[in-house]
Amino acid sequence: MINELLYLDHAAATPLDARVLKVMQPYYTDQFFNPSSPYVLALTVRHDYEAAKQTIAQTIGAKGDELVMTAGATESINLAFNSIGGHVVTANIEHHAVLAAAKRYDHTIISSDEKGIVSADAVRLAIRADTRLVSIALANNELGTIQPLRDIATVIHDEREKRRQVGDTTPIYLHSDASQGAGQLDIHVSRLGVDLLTLNAGKVYGPKQVGLLWASSHVVLNAQIVGGGQERGLRSGTENVAGVVGFAKAMELADVHRKYESERLRTLRDELQQKLTTTFEDAVVSGSQKRRLPSHLHISFPGLDAERLIFALEMRGVMVATGSACAANKGTRSHVLTAINLPPEVADGSLRLTLGHLSTEETIAKAGAIIIEEIVRERERLTK
Amino acid sequence: MINELLYLDHAAATPLDARVLKVMQPYYTDQFFNPSSPYVLALTVRHDYEAAKQTIAQTIGAKGDELVMTAGATESINLAFNSIGGHVVTANIEHHAVLAAAKRYDHTIISSDEKGIVSADAVRLAIRADTRLVSIALANNELGTIQPLRDIATVIHDEREKRRQVGDTTPIYLHSDASQGAGQLDIHVSRLGVDLLTLNAGKVYGPKQVGLLWASSHVVLNAQIVGGGQERGLRSGTENVAGVVGFAKAMELADVHRKYESERLRTLRDELQQKLTTTFEDAVVSGSQKRRLPSHLHISFPGLDAERLIFALEMRGVMVATGSACAANKGTRSHVLTAINLPPEVADGSLRLTLGHLSTEETIAKAGAIIIEEIVRERERLTK
Numbered sequence: 001m002i003n004e005l006l007y008l009d010h011a012a013a014t015p016l017d018a019r020v021l022k023v024m025q026p027y028y029t030d031q032f033f034n035p036s037s038p039y040v041l042a043l044t045v046r047h048d049y050e051a052a053k054q055t056i057a058q059t060i061g062a063k064g065d066e067l068v069m070t071a072g073a074t075e076s077i078n079l080a081f082n083s084i085g086g087h088v089v090t091a092n093i094e095h096h097a098v099l100a101a102a103k104r105y106d107h108t109i110i111s112s113d114e115k116g117i118v119s120a121d122a123v124r125l126a127i128r129a130d131t132r133l134v135s136i137a138l139a140n141n142e143l144g145t146i147q148p149l150r151d152i153a154t155v156i157h158d159e160r161e162k163r164r165q166v167g168d169t170t171p172i173y174l175h176s177d178a179s180q181g182a183g184q185l186d187i188h189v190s191r192l193g194v195d196l197l198t199l200n201a202g203k204v205y206g207p208k209q210v211g212l213l214w215a216s217s218h219v220v221l222n223a224q225i226v227g228g229g230q231e232r233g234l235r236s237g238t239e240n241v242a243g244v245v246g247f248a249k250a251m252e253l254a255d256v257h258r259k260y261e262s263e264r265l266r267t268l269r270d271e272l273q274q275k276l277t278t279t280f281e282d283a284v285v286s287g288s289q290k291r292r293l294p295s296h297l298h299i300s301f302p303g304l305d306a307e308r309l310i311f312a313l314e315m316r317g318v319m320v321a322t323g324s325a326c327a328a329n330k331g332t333r334s335h336v337l338t339a340i341n342l343p344p345e346v347a348d349g350s351l352r353l354t355l356g357h358l359s360t361e362e363t364i365a366k367a368g369a370i371i372i373e374e375i376v377r378e379r380e381r382l383t384k
Numbered sequence: 385m386i387n388e389l390l391y392l393d394h395a396a397a398t399p400l401d402a403r404v405l406k407v408m409q410p411y412y413t414d415q416f417f418n419p420s421s422p423y424v425l426a427l428t429v430r431h432d433y434e435a436a437k438q439t440i441a442q443t444i445g446a447k448g449d450e451l452v453m454t455a456g457a458t459e460s461i462n463l464a465f466n467s468i469g470g471h472v473v474t475a476n477i478e479h480h481a482v483l484a485a486a487k488r489y490d491h492t493i494i495s496s497d498e499k500g501i502v503s504a505d506a507v508r509l510a511i512r513a514d515t516r517l518v519s520i521a522l523a524n525n526e527l528g529t530i531q532p533l534r535d536i537a538t539v540i541h542d543e544r545e546k547r548r549q550v551g552d553t554t555p556i557y558l559h560s561d562a563s564q565g566a567g568q569l570d571i572h573v574s575r576l577g578v579d580l581l582t583l584n585a586g587k588v589y590g591p592k593q594v595g596l597l598w599a600s601s602h603v604v605l606n607a608q609i610v611g612g613g614q615e616r617g618l619r620s621g622t623e624n625v626a627g628v629v630g631f632a633k634a635m636e637l638a639d640v641h642r643k644y645e646s647e648r649l650r651t652l653r654d655e656l657q658q659k660l661t662t663t664f665e666d667a668v669v670s671g672s673q674k675r676r677l678p679s680h681l682h683i684s685f686p687g688l689d690a691e692r693l694i695f696a697l698e699m700r701g702v703m704v705a706t707g708s709a710c711a712a713n714k715g716t717r718s719h720v721l722t723a724i725n726l727p728p729e730v731a732d733g734s735l736r737l738t739l740g741h742l743s744t745e746e747t748i749a750k751a752g753a754i755i756i757e758e759i760v761r762e763r764e765r766l767t768k
Contacts, residue, residue, distance in 0.1 A: 013622070016412040021413070025405075030386055037703070070455075071454075071593060071621060096613070101610055104610070227484050229480070236458045237455060237593060239592065314423040
């Protein structure tokens with residue numbers, strides 16, 4: 001049933017992979033024990049939990065005990081900011097979770113360019129003597145644009161070196177929310193050059209409200225949620241064993257299939273883009289097309305009302321987004337589209353089409369045809 | 385399989401009720417949508433999520449929009465403390481989550497009596513002019529003792545009235561973690577007289593890492609985790625739809641079966657207690673026997689090493705706890721037993737036996753017989 005959905009909103013939510021659900025189930029029933037209980041059946045659960053963390057860690061080139069498991073990416077981001085504090089630098093196209101967390105501290109919000117890319121130079125210029133944290137997502141959730149994290153890491157490294165030379169011990173760290181990149185991009189932490197990394201199971205066909213913060217061993221974290229001392233005292237609460245075991249399976253699958261899946265999605269996405277842009281010559285594709293996730297197509301049809309279009313598409317079974325899902329229920333224009341200076345009449349006619357496991361040659365061809373028909377119909381209505 | 389377990393540790397973790405798992409599953413697969421997405425299938429998920437909150441709210445006599453869903457009780461407790469702050473009052477037998485949260489603020493920790501009861505008078509004496517929060521669990525997780533919340537609420541009410549009369553606008557609220565009482569006690573918030581209430585799905589045959597903070601409409605909460613603005617801006621992050629729907633089913637079942645289940649557990653527990661105390665005349669049952677959860681039996685066998693006993697019992701399939709599960713892996717003496725002045729040689733021979741769904745006439749009779757045999761064997765070993 002689910003496989004027949006014309007679902008083009010994978011950036012908002014992904015269905016749980018059947019293999020993920022399968023590994024989760026025993027921890028709801030037969031293996032329900034509290035991992036902190038003293039008997040062997042509970043110790044086995046503890047062992048499975050730690051092994052799951054280790055599996056996840058391996059997919060990012062880290063160690064299991066460097067992970068703090070959280071209830072999703074938002075909590076992970078909040079924990080990162082809460083831990084480092086000081087003056088923080090982030091960009092105006094970041095997810096609301098990052099922007100809201102940054103606003104609790106002395107902050108500088110740098111501007112993305114019109115392609116939705118945050119330049120390393122902009123980061124360099126924003127860093128002050130008291131900057132402790134720079135937070136830039138690996139890939140933007142609306143546009144899919146991939147940020148030059150490696151270059152930004154070099155900027156951080158240079159600043160660290162500069163401080164070291166003058167005997168300034170103020171630390172500076174690079175945090176990245178890689179929730180949207182996982183499953184498509186290389187997310188090895190050392191190759192990304194980050195000090196802290198956020199991941200979200202719900203974006204990679206794992207369960208919702210399961211995420212993590214990875215921090216390099218030289219970063220001192222500061223717990224937001226205190227209590228029984230779980231997660232090395234950095235995040236208390238009885239562990240979500242089923243969720244974390246599911247997350248591990250999801251990350252394992254994402255890692256194994258990453259290259260194949262990226263190519264598959266890129267081909268499908270490019271075909272869809274081609275079809276839409278050749279049919280509608282005034283269509284505007286936003287965000288760098290060179291540095292973009294294979295899953296994402298952000299496309300605007302000037303003069304159209306995207307909200308009307310979404311309803312029309314839905315009547316025909318096609319599910320798409322306008323802004324990011326988090327902001328979707330607020331009826332306001334996406335802050336990302338404002339940030340890249342998309343004119344209002346273009347922004348208001350924007351669709352975010354995001355591909356994933358449910359995208360096949362067949363569903364994308366069908367969805368593409370319906371999108372075209374509905375846009376034609378809507379334009380005819382407007383010119384009457 | 386699970387039904388044959390000789391599991392006497394329900395206070396640490398409960399198996400997911402099969403009916404709970406059944407209602408959760410669709411939200412992992414067919415209904416995986418982000419509740420903030422704009423199309424009808426997602427709006428249906430949003431509707432189901434809000435309906436689940438409403439169901440939970442009804443079991444505590446509250447409204448759905450007064451609940452903030454959290455990743456378990458620990459986060460809920462932290463949110464309560466973070467929201468109210470000021471001088472806080474709590475007791476020395478509280479869960480680590482409450483004690484750790486309290487220690488972040490100016491705090492007074494009052495003493496429980498030797499029966500594990502926190503008196504309203506002790507609370508009254510601890511309240512200062514700047515006290516804003518009193519946090520006392522409905523039932524203690526180790527002893528099962530039920531606190532006189534109604535009387536404590538009267539103390540808070542009197543203090544509030546006193547302040548009002550002198551024009552002092554400093555608020556004072558009563559928070560209670562009712563995680564251990566749910567399913568056995570009446571937890572209607574108005575009858576309890578609380579302003580804030582914490583609940584945990586994982587203790588009532590629902591999923592782990594799902595909980596809530598209820599706050600009366602006159603309490604202003606302060607978000608710890610910020611971002612997309614979910615839960616009325618009080619706790620951001622894509623909603624755990626499956627978890628909350630499961631929590632609702634678990635609370636519904638707990639509510640419907642509460643009276644029957646309490647009586648059933650009380651009968652089984654009393655039989656077990658009778659058997660153990662008549663066999664071992666020096667056995668010490670801790671905590672008020674008049675004000676105690678039907679599920680709990682905290683019993684000590686002076687001179688025995690409970691940790692050795694736990695291993696011996698486990699070899700025969702009986703699963704029990706020493707201290708609380710959270711503290712169990714730390715190898716330290718329970719702070720609750722220290723608080724009630726249990727002499728070390730008694731405390732070190734303590735078992736916490738907690739009954740629940742997996743307890744039947746048969747399993748309790750079997751477990752009781754094995755516990756007796758193993759204590760006899762251990763005592764014989766010690767007298768050789």
